[in-house]
Amino acid sequence: MDNDLYAGTRPGTAHRRALATEAVHAGRDDLAGLGLHAPPIDLSTTYPSYDSRGEAARIDAFAADGVVDEGPPVYARLGNPTVGRFETALARLEGSESAVAFASGMAALTAVLLVRSGAGLRHVVAVRPLYGCSDHLLTAGALGTEVTWVDPAGIADAIRPDTGLVMVESPANPTLAELDLRAVAHSCGTVPLLADNTFATPVLQRPVEYGARLVLHSATKFLGGHGDVMGGVVACDEAFARQLRQVRFATGGVLHPLAGYLLLRGLATLPVRVRAASATAAELAARLSRDPRVARVHYPRIGGAMVAFETVGDPHEVIRTVRLVTPAVSLGSVDSLIQHPASISHRIVDASDRRSAGVSDRLLRLSVGLEDVEDLWADLDQALGEPGGGTGRATAARLRVPE
Numbered sequence: 001m002d003n004d005l006y007a008g009t010r011p012g013t014a015h016r017r018a019l020a021t022e023a024v025h026a027g028r029d030d031l032a033g034l035g036l037h038a039p040p041i042d043l044s045t046t047y048p049s050y051d052s053r054g055e056a057a058r059i060d061a062f063a064a065d066g067v068v069d070e071g072p073p074v075y076a077r078l079g080n081p082t083v084g085r086f087e088t089a090l091a092r093l094e095g096s097e098s099a100v101a102f103a104s105g106m107a108a109l110t111a112v113l114l115v116r117s118g119a120g121l122r123h124v125v126a127v128r129p130l131y132g133c134s135d136h137l138l139t140a141g142a143l144g145t146e147v148t149w150v151d152p153a154g155i156a157d158a159i160r161p162d163t164g165l166v167m168v169e170s171p172a173n174p175t176l177a178e179l180d181l182r183a184v185a186h187s188c189g190t191v192p193l194l195a196d197n198t199f200a201t202p203v204l205q206r207p208v209e210y211g212a213r214l215v216l217h218s219a220t221k222f223l224g225g226h227g228d229v230m231g232g233v234v235a236c237d238e239a240f241a242r243q244l245r246q247v248r249f250a251t252g253g254v255l256h257p258l259a260g261y262l263l264l265r266g267l268a269t270l271p272v273r274v275r276a277a278s279a280t281a282a283e284l285a286a287r288l289s290r291d292p293r294v295a296r297v298h299y300p301r302i303g304g305a306m307v308a309f310e311t312v313g314d315p316h317e318v319i320r321t322v323r324l325v326t327p328a329v330s331l332g333s334v335d336s337l338i339q340h341p342a343s344i345s346h347r348i349v350d351a352s353d354r355r356s357a358g359v360s361d362r363l364l365r366l367s368v369g370l371e372d373v374e375d376l377w378a379d380l381d382q383a384l385g386e387p388g389g390g391t392g393r394a395t396a397a398r399l400r401v402p403e
Contacts (some may be wrong), residue, residue: 027089042073042080043258046076047074058071062078063246066243077248077252078245094208096215096235096237097237097241098241102248103254105218105219105231107232112165113137117145121162123145123148123164124164127184129172131345132348136348139349156189167196168184168194171302175363176199184211193207194215201223204274214240221333224332225273229262280305280371281303281304306365309363309366310363315363324376326338327339337366341359341364346359
């Protein structure tokens with residue numbers, strides 16, 4: 001998909017640029033005019049202003065409807081130029097009007113829920129599985145929300161007058177289950193659809209094109225890509241972005257400028273990293289599907305760098321004995337990570353809900369990095385141990401090498 005012409009255009013031109021080109025240049029279009037090559041990092045928390053009347057008018061406009069004009073910055077909680085570059089770039093990649101960045105993916109989701117509940121729309125319709133903390137935030141009702149969990153076919157029937165949001169994740173964490181986003185968006189009617197696109201990234205799919213109004217990313221994962229930055233972002237239309245900025249200002253869940261810089265840098269290599277890791281992941285999924293020590297392999301039709309598989313033997317032994325692959329939470333880094341969702345990322349979800357969503361106690365989630373495929377396979381092979389206790393071959397789920 002990253003070879004397709006992207007809908008965005010460079011300011012002052014009519015030429016449509018490919019996604020790979022946008023990844024390198026979006027958010028940087030003004031640098032040459034500034035006499036710069038690398039984007040600057042603006043660490044200021046406050047900015048001088050000798051026009052207090054003008055500043056008051058700008059604050060009033062922001063308080064009224066979240067308008068952020070092109071004037072000089074005021075205060076870091078209102079916005080930051082470095083973070084703004086990342087937001088511009090991510091919006092261009094997702095094909096949305098705007099994007100609003102936060103300190104983490106959970107802060108971003110919290111802001112969305114607060115926007116809707118602030119409008120009196122506290123009910124959420126959601127499809128499992130979701131990331132475990134997203135599931136918990138909805139289920140616990142900590143923000144005054146009420147959730148109805150449904151299968152995709154039940155979305156339309158679950159919508160009520162006070163429904164403010166429909167939330168899905170595709171491919172889902174951790175089972176990699178996929179949804180027909182276009183059909184889901186149709187089922188939502190006028191209710192905004194929030195699609196968590198963390199696993200796919202805009203390289204593999206852009207949910208806005210299928211009717212999603214909101215696209216959520218844990219930017220900590222593939223967007224950053226190096227396991228050294230935490231952030232979250234929502235790509236959306238400008239009207240919703242204004243409301244998100246108001247919540248961000250009021251609650252303080254801002255993205256640090258250094259994180260914004262690192263995320264913008266991560267976007268530049270996103271298509272290359274996702275394509276390379278996806279090819280390796282597809283090969284590992286194919287090998288695992290033929291291995292008698294593996295009961296089932298999950299790999300999405302759209303491809304990607306994530307593989308989930310269920311072991312015949314003890315999955316905790318695999319975690320204990322990997323040597324090249326790092327046993328750790330998170331994903332999307334240049335190095336490969338493996339974890340046991342039932343013990344960590346989805347431990348907070350009720351066990352019966354986990355299992356009904358397909359998160360079995362033998363499921364392992366592998367985030368494939370940029371190592372050589374043979375080195376990764378050698379590590380998985382030794383960690384899976386000697387054959388025994390299992391019969392037959394694994395059942396491969398939707399395996400293919402992404403184009």
